[in-house]
Amino acid sequence: MDTPTTAPSVAVSLMEKRYQLDRTLGKGGMGEVFVAFDRLERSWVALKRVHIPNEDKDDYSSAVRASLLLSLAQEFRLLGTLRHPNVISVIDYGFDSQQQPYYTMELLNNAVHILKAASGQSLPVKIGFVMQLARALIYLHRRGILHRDLKPANILVSQNQVKLLDFGLALGQGQKHTETVGTVAYMAPELIRGKPASERSDLYAVGVIMxxxxxxxxxxxxxxxxxxxxxxxxxxxxxxxxxxxxxxVQIIAALLSKDPSQRPADAVALLQELGGAIRQPVRVDTLGTRESFLRAAAFVGRDAEISKLKNALTQTVETKNGAGWLIAGESGVGKSRLLEELRQVVHHLARVRRARVVHAQHDAR
Incomplete structure (x- = not known):
């Protein structure tokens, strides 16, 4: 799909007075994905609008609606913290005029699912796609995140770069395995038997795709x-x-083993086996992936500062009385990272309280 080069002249639909929907990219049972023009940033994005059933109109219980909202909130929370070359980047999120949630992502040019991208390609290209997927899983698993819904439709390729998306079923570190979820065709045998998800159940899905x-x-x-x-x-x-x-063949057979212990130990082992299969030296961490770990590393040691700033923001919104805060310190102490963490807090608070956020930069020259 080609990215449009100019802004649309007539809005098909306007969301939040910011996003001008141009055309539909895909539609499913839970929602739609559009090509949209961001009138604030003057750029094209992919906008995912999720249909959350109305308990009065659609005969859904409040518990079902709450569960769906939680799933979407979980997807955004995860995506908003992930920074990796092979994981889709989220830009913004909110609710439309019908209080249906949406979020925007980077728009991929001419993106197709991994099987279509691999069709007719050479062995090194096919294995290269799977190696990129393995790198994405290394990143997720090291952060304690299981995807739990790996399938071709959730793995897109654009300009030979793999992008993993759709984290609605992902399970983060510390969350409990309360139910068996996923797409049956890509579920590991132990999941069907009611066992908890694991890194190796994600790897099983890679085996099905391969x-x-x-x-x-x-x-x-x-x-x-x-x-x-x-x-x-x-x-x-x-x-x-x-x-x-x-x-x-041996790699695929191991990935599809009924016994999880017979599969590769982790995504790192899979990456190394794939490189060996095509006689290609493998570096587990490339420059891009090393930077991604630094950008998305857990933020520690500033709980008191974040709490103080969050309380100040909440008070400002509730009282409608303005305030100014100065964050100062020597170079390298973490001012920019503190502001980045605060930015996520601000955007969440703004969406909940229906407030507008304005960013600005000052040229000190």
Whole structure:
């Protein structure tokens, strides 16, 4: 999909007086994704608008609605903290005039799902896509985040760069496994048996995707949900259908093992095995991924400052009395990082209290 070069002349729909919806990118049971023009930043973005059922009109309970809202809030909270070359970047979020939530993301040029991008490509290109996916998982898993819904539709490729998206089912560090969730066709056998998600259940999904990439079909019979579930739990895929070297077949077979302990130990091990399969030296941390860990590292040691500033912001919004704060310190003590952390607090508070946030920079020259 080509990014438009000029702003649309007529708004199909205007959200928050800022986002001008141009056309639909995709539609599903829970919402839609649009190409939108950000009139404030004068840039094109992808806008995901999620339909949260109205308990009065749609015969949904308040508990169901609350659960869906929580899922979206979880997705934004996670995406808003992630900074990695192979993970989609979130820009803004809010609610439209019907109080339906939305958020905006970077718009990917000519993006297609990973299987379509890999179709007809050479072995190194295909493996390269999976290696990028493995790097994204290394980043997530090191931060204690399980994706839990890896599938081709959630892995896009734009200009040969893999982008992982859709974190509505992701589970962060410290959160409890309360239910089995995901897309059945990509769920590991232990999840179907009711076991908790793990890094290795994410890796199982990578195995299913790789099987599809090299066989041109799913490893199991998807003609009925019962047959699919039975085969995921009990059947062995036909690995003779894979059009790939033995080393790649062995990796896929290990990823699809019914026993999680027989799969690669983690995404780092998978990355190294993939590099070995195409005789390519692998650096676990590239310059881009090292920078991503620094930008998204946990913010520690400034709880008191953040709490004081957050309380001041809340009081300002509630009393409508302005205030000014000066953050000063020597170079390198963390002023910019403190402001970045505060920016996330400000945006959340603004969305809840329906306040407007203005950013500005001062040229000291």
């Amino acid at each position: 099987y599809e990439m090299f066989a041109g079909r799913h490893p199991f019979d998807r003609s009925s949900i019962n047959k699919l579930i039975e085969q995921i739990v009990n059947a062995t895929p036909d690995f003779t259908l894979l059009r790939a070297p033995d080393a790649v």
